[in-house]
Amino acid sequence: MPFVTQPHRDSPDPAxxxxxxxxxxxxxxxxxxKERRWTTANNIYKEMIESRPYKSLxxxxxxxxxxxxxxxxxxxxxxDEKEAENGTI
Numbered sequence: 001m002p003f004v005t006q007p008h009r010d011s012p013d014p015a016x017x018x019x020x021x022x023x024x025x026x027x028x029x030x031x032x033x034k035e036r037r038w039t040t041a042n043n044i045y046k047e048m049i050e051s052r053p054y055k056s057l058x059x060x061x062x063x064x065x066x067x068x069x070x071x072x073x074x075x076x077x078x079x080d081e082k083e084a085e086n087g088t089i
Contacts, residue, residue, distance in 0.1 A: 002026070002066055020062035021069075028070040038082075041075045 001018045002025030009026075012019035028044050048067060052060050 002069055017058070017062055020059060021066045024063040024066035025070055028066060029074065032070070032074050036078060038075075038078070041071070041078075044070075 002022040004012075004016075004018045004022045008016070008019050009022060012023055014020055014023075031044055032040050034040075045067065048063055055063070
């Protein structure tokens with residue numbers, strides 16, 4: 001759950017699953033806000049996949065859960081806008 005309290009945002013504890021998730025989520029949101037494109041989402045996910053063998057299971061789970069929330073809240077909103085703009089399949 002990336003929506004941790006402000007004290008946890010200010011000083012995240014990597015031993016806490018929600019804090020780990022928050023750190024990944026914030027990185028994703030910051031990147032997408034900087035360049036709001038499908039390519040940005042693609043690159044975020046690609047980096048996740050490529051780095052998984054080097055992360056612990058807990059870290060991989062936190063990142064995957066952050067991705068799921070990020071995808072739902074940011075990427076799908078973008079896709080809905082593009083569908084309205086360009087038409088459906």
